[in-house]
Amino acid sequence: MSSADIWPSDKIQSLFGVQHPIIQAGMVWTSGWKLCVATARTGCLGMIGAGSMKPDLLREHINDARNALAEGTPFAVNIPLLRGDVKELVQVCLDEHIKIVFTSAGNPALFTETFKKSGAIVVHVVPTAKLAKKCEERGVDAVVCEGTEAGGHNGVDEIPTFVLVPQVRDAVQIPVIAAGGIADGRGIAAALALGADGVQIGTRFAATQEASSHVRFKQAIVEAGETDTVLSLKNIGPTRMIKSPFALKCAEFEHRCASTEETRELLSQKRERAGMFEGNWEEGQFEAGMGVGLINDIPTVEQMVNRLLEEYHIAQMRIAGQQG
């Protein structure tokens, strides 16, 4: 079956030069060159997440990905704009002639022009239709609209994917990529029905063999059920996490209206690294989306993407009325 037969829109495939409009999200301590390469080989868009990398390490990962992939295979780099050394990360992407950049957690006005001038495609991650419109005005090539189901950093307005996608679709002309809570092929079909041209998937890619995160993190995703994530740290920057001891402590702080200072102190140790990279369940932070309840194994990326495509096809046939 050719790509054109199964996808309702070819905008994402054309924009990035990929076979499937499925994008592996940039995730701290998780999406290094191995995950990016494994994803790129399935015909989806792989991404190196710079969020947990110093500039030199990002350069290494970019080179490792290039060396592993056939020449010209597209892949992307994600830069969270809240990073203190964001300019250096941007410079690495420019030096390395990165062709696809996803910016997130910040103002799209900051670097879009810089990247566009370098010839790169720029995608920005937004939590509202209002910001999607602003991105379009700023010349961004596509938006990821990320619902509050998503793991990690999250919008303050807590708009879920189901209502966010159609509102973003109505607000902009540029391609729309849905994210947040998409963990199986039914979710892909639903996102496209809501008006998206493609999907970005995080947590489902984190629970794969090739993700660079600690196996304890992957197991925690598998074990977590429908009520096992919490959106917390709202007075610093809303973050969705698995309900580990640290996350429950954050939630408790919030419940009793602890001060921002107190929460910052709790957070001050390197919680993300301790959790997702070192697998320290007691002390660490484990960022994951609400899709955890739909994830029950740790396959290879290839196995997982094949399953996504099969599930998508079944959901597509179901909606098309070709099955009871």
Place this chain on the structure above:
Amino acid sequence: MSSADIWPSDKIQSLFGVQHPIIQAGMVWTSGWKLCVATARTGCLGMIGAGSMKPDLLREHINDARNALAEGTPFAVNIPLLRGDVKELVQVCLDEHIKIVFTSAGNPALFTETFKKSGAIVVHVVPTAKLAKKCEERGVDAVVCEGTEAGGHNGVDEIPTFVLVPQVRDAVQIPVIAAGGIADGRGIAAALALGADGVQIGTRFAATQEASSHVRFKQAIVEAGETDTVLSLKNIGPTRMIKSPFALKCAEFEHRCASTEETRELLSQKRERAGMFEGNWEEGQFEAGMGVGLINDIPTVEQMVNRLLEEYHIAQMRIAGQQG
């Protein structure tokens, strides 16, 4: 086009004897006999919401609906189980031989057997897959799984529709009705792609000519955008409302960790009636779902349902790959 051609499942149509698997939600001060009748005439399932009715008034509405509809036309009654006089409401339904009962906001074990013995079909509204499973064990005929996008009373776990529906689908064999954030035909297609057999729609039905609520409430729905609802009153019973002055006060109370007593006092006046029935913007409570951002007019139910069906058909064709 016959119903069988456009819907992927006929479980809801068979269960209720309706043409379309679209259910108008029971809503306080909004879903009286007129809305129920207008909905039933479109081939969807109309519902009288007993939540804001004394037992005698419920009986009146049931009789008015029966008198207006052709004999045998199916319609339902919704009973929120948290009502102090819930036994009297149940008795009215039994006396009047109501054939379809939706119970919500409470324990499905309470009245399911009573209604089943009377020959009625019983549907219960749930916010988690765990409770859906419990409903199935208790003999409930179908579940409405309602995401946190929904207006009014809401689950404490804040699970959105996008991840709730597939988890409920995987947890039970009985028919699954998706609710929360569904306000256009794209949402219907997405809900079915996620595994639902049908949908329950609230706020979109509230903004119609036939809803019994005050026009100020309907206008507030039309005016509200993507960030204009808030889930508040979490220490009493989470409730999603339009950000009216009262709702903003509730949110402020929550933000400063006000006591439950203080919040109860704020709530003590008849806020729901003042808002949705009397149209008092300053003092009243206006319960609506996050679909408000997708609602821009106040049509008749017939016009609105026709539009839902057209939009659904377009989304269905899009997913089926029959369009660019």
